[in-house]
Amino acid sequence: MVDIAQIRKDIPHYGNKVFLNSAGSSMMPSSVVQKINYYLHEEEKIGGYKVADVNANEIADFYKQAAKLISCSPRNIAFTNSATDAYIKALSSIHFKKNDVIITTDDDYSSNHIQFISLRKRFDIKIIRIKNLENGDLDIADFQKLVKKHTPKLVAVTHIPTNSGLIQNIEAIGEICHQKQIIFLLDACQSVGQLNVDINKIKCDFLTTTGRKFLRGPRGTGFLFVSDRLLEENFSPLMIDGGGAVWKGVDHFEMLKTAKRFETWEVPLALLMGLKEAINYANLIGLEHIQEYNEKLMLHLRKNLSGIAGVNLYDKGSETGSILTFRKEGKSLEKVTKSLEENNVYFSISQTEWGLIDFNKKGIDWVVRLSPHYFNTTEEMDKVSEIIKQI
Numbered sequence: 001m002v003d004i005a006q007i008r009k010d011i012p013h014y015g016n017k018v019f020l021n022s023a024g025s026s027m028m029p030s031s032v033v034q035k036i037n038y039y040l041h042e043e044e045k046i047g048g049y050k051v052a053d054v055n056a057n058e059i060a061d062f063y064k065q066a067a068k069l070i071s072c073s074p075r076n077i078a079f080t081n082s083a084t085d086a087y088i089k090a091l092s093s094i095h096f097k098k099n100d101v102i103i104t105t106d107d108d109y110s111s112n113h114i115q116f117i118s119l120r121k122r123f124d125i126k127i128i129r130i131k132n133l134e135n136g137d138l139d140i141a142d143f144q145k146l147v148k149k150h151t152p153k154l155v156a157v158t159h160i161p162t163n164s165g166l167i168q169n170i171e172a173i174g175e176i177c178h179q180k181q182i183i184f185l186l187d188a189c190q191s192v193g194q195l196n197v198d199i200n201k202i203k204c205d206f207l208t209t210t211g212r213k214f215l216r217g218p219r220g221t222g223f224l225f226v227s228d229r230l231l232e233e234n235f236s237p238l239m240i241d242g243g244g245a246v247w248k249g250v251d252h253f254e255m256l257k258t259a260k261r262f263e264t265w266e267v268p269l270a271l272l273m274g275l276k277e278a279i280n281y282a283n284l285i286g287l288e289h290i291q292e293y294n295e296k297l298m299l300h301l302r303k304n305l306s307g308i309a310g311v312n313l314y315d316k317g318s319e320t321g322s323i324l325t326f327r328k329e330g331k332s333l334e335k336v337t338k339s340l341e342e343n344n345v346y347f348s349i350s351q352t353e354w355g356l357i358d359f360n361k362k363g364i365d366w367v368v369r370l371s372p373h374y375f376n377t378t379e380e381m382d383k384v385s386e387i388i389k390q391i
């Protein structure tokens with residue numbers, strides 16, 4: 001259950017702001033900050049190596065908590081410094097060669113597109129994008145045709161884009177990839193912590209996510225899921241180090257058996273502990289409760305805003321999540337920003353560079369992005385709606 005009174009007590013500095021930027025960097029529960037402070041303080045007292053020894057069980061618990069969150073085994077989890085760090089390591093483990101095909105989408109994250117283009121420059125691979133249906137959903141029939149025609153090396157899909165609330169039909173993508181044994185890389189940066197993400201339903205090979213967004217962890221954290229299939233097939237990051245492998249002979253190393261082979265030896269353990277605490281916090285509430293609460297909250301906000309004259313909502317798709325994007329006719333970016341800031345609303349502006357193809361299709365170059373989470377209330381949704389009405 002979402003006990004909103006307790007949850008708000010756990011954010012002692014919330015004040016009178018209306019915090020709607022969990023898709024950017026959310027507000028941490030105080031227990032997360034306490035855990036990081038405690039750990040750093042211990043490092044101050046006895047040095048980093050000793051603290052790691054003393055806290056070995058708690059550190060191991062990070063992998064258990066992350067595994068519980070997405071329903072896999074701790075052996076499938078690697079700590080990373082960000083979602084992008086996880087993504088790069090996953091991509092680097094794939095042996096691309098000339099004419100290999102990556103199938104992706106128009107709505108994938110900008111950095112993912114940049115990495116695919118970079119791979120194309122180096123390895124002369126091909127990048128193909130799945131068509132969208134009129135309503136913004138992925139055209140699964142088109143995807144099936146593309147798979148048949150190109151036998152892709154990799155399918156890479158972003159669950160929820162950074163710049164719109166669209167939720168992609170990743171179960172359908174995962175099922176097809178699973179049947180054909182195609183590597184499926186899921187960018188779940190905006191969905192983990194917001195939705196009840198279950199690896200067994202998605203059937204992906206890699207999942208990447210960040211700590212600071214809907215998981216409410218510290219900045220500089222994330223994690224990577226690697227499937228058993230890929231672990232058994234010895235997938236490993238190109239630049240593996242002494243954290244992921246042991247130097248056994250002059251010309252030979254042996255990799256760890258678990259996804260920890262995707263980590264580097266040095267890890268910011270204070271932050272890992274903070275992320276563990278954030279995940280534990282979410283697990284205790286229960287992701288099914290968080291998702292249910294968020295769905296109601298968003299329904300309320302979308303209904304409110306769609307009833308205001310001049311407000312245009314830009315989120316496509318038959319399913320949308322906790323990212324809402326809008327503009328108000330005739331109101332400049334400066335005007336909207338100023339009004340929201342004056343009223344202590346925390347939000348983001350998404351611009352073309354973060355979703356180039358999507359923005360071009362929509363014929364716009366910016367949107368206001370509101371991303372409520374389970375610590376927000378319907379009263380806050382009403383408050384922000386009234387502010388937007390007055391702009």
Ligand SMILES: Cc1ncc(COP(=O)(O)O)c(C=O)c1O
Pocket residue numbers: 023081082083084085109111158160161162187189190209210211222
């Ligand atoms: C969909 C998506 N993927 C990946 C990222 C990158 O996350 P990070 O900054 O943790 O690397 C973001 C960040 O906004 C994102 O929204």
